[in-house]
Amino acid sequence: MADIQQLKDMVTQVRRDIVRQVHAVNSGHPGGSLGCAEFLVTLYCEFMDHDPSFNMDGKNEDLFFLSNGHISPVIYSVLARNGYFPVEELATFRKLDSRLQGHPTTHEGLPGIRIASGSLGQGMSVAIGAALAKKLNDDDKTIFSLHGDGELQEGQIWESVMYAAANNVDNLICTIDVNGQQIDGSTDQVLDLGNLQAKFEAFGWNVLRIKDGNNVEAIIEGMREAISLSRKRKPICILLHTEMGNGVDFMMGSHKWHGVAPNDEQLEEALAQNPETLGDY
Structure with missing residues (x-):
């Protein structure tokens, strides 16, 4: 267990990793990655009770599935900083023959990645399958997943939401990154999502909000509540309210940084706002 300052130091370093990864190859998705750090x-x-030595089965471990796979820079950084693979490998992001593809894939055998993600809407289905497998195997661990709010415009999500509630998949905690932005503009303008809490509750889920999703203390409090609601015959949804581009002031709150890399000057500005804490790769 880390203390609050250790967590905040890790977050700052992860932000540095994110902007450096996308800058180096002039491609990638910094906005949502920064928002979920x-x-x-x-x-x-x-x-999470997880093992960096990694095996695909994940028996007796909590499992995480990233559905909005375009925010790969943040999951790669978090996995590397938790010992899944060498931190130095972050320098290969999106390069030829790298295991760190723009969207996570499994055929490179990257530790920590159990599904190929990037085709939006599919991750919840996979998470439900894993949660049911845990139940069949009398494995009491929890399945976590992360989804973008724009991703909820995919129909497969709502089929999954209906299925999970109907089958009492109560070892599942799905988090929605509610930043209100997607590649073409705000979610309200592109396709209004309406009242997400009311929708999930109408489908039979327990729903809670983390109103300050970029605050470590608030996340800890919210996650404790979510875990306390598990195993009560309902799946759990966390509405995590974040700021796209959080921690880099000129990226914050704008859909324009969904999938654009910073130039040299912007990189230096972003790094100046996030001083090195754990050592750059």
């Missing part, structure tokens, strides 16, 4: 650091360092 606090959540994924806290999940992996505080709540």
Whole structure:
């Protein structure tokens, strides 16, 4: 268990990793990655029972599935900083023959990655399958997943939401990154999602909100509540309210940084706002 300052130091370093990865190859998705840094650091360092030595079965481990696979820079950084593979490998992001593809894939055998993700809407189905497998195997561990709010415009999500509730998949905690932005603009403008809490509750889920999803203390409190609601015959949804581009002031709150890399000057500005804490690769 890390203390709060250790978690915040990790978050700062993960932000540096994110902007450096996308800058080096002038491609990638920094906005959503930065917005989810606090959540994924806290999940992996505080709540998940996981083994960096890694095997695909994940027996007797909590499992995490990233559905919105375009935010790969943040999951790669968090996995590396938790010992799944050498931190130095982050320098190969999106390069030819790298295991760190723009969207995570499995055929490279990258530790920590159990599904290929990037085709939006599929991750919840996989998470439900894993949760049911845990039940069949009398494995009491928990399945966690992360989804973008724009991703909820995919129909497969709502089939999954209906299935999970109907089958009492109560060892599943799905988090929605509610940043209100997607590649073409705000979610309200592109396709209004309406009242997400009411929708999930209408489908039979337990729903809670983390209103400050970029605050480590708030995430810890919210995750504790979510875990306390598990095993009560309902799947759990966390509505995690984040800021796209959080921690880099000129990226914050704008859909324009969904999939654009910083130039040299912007990289230096981003790094200046996030001083090195754990050592760069």
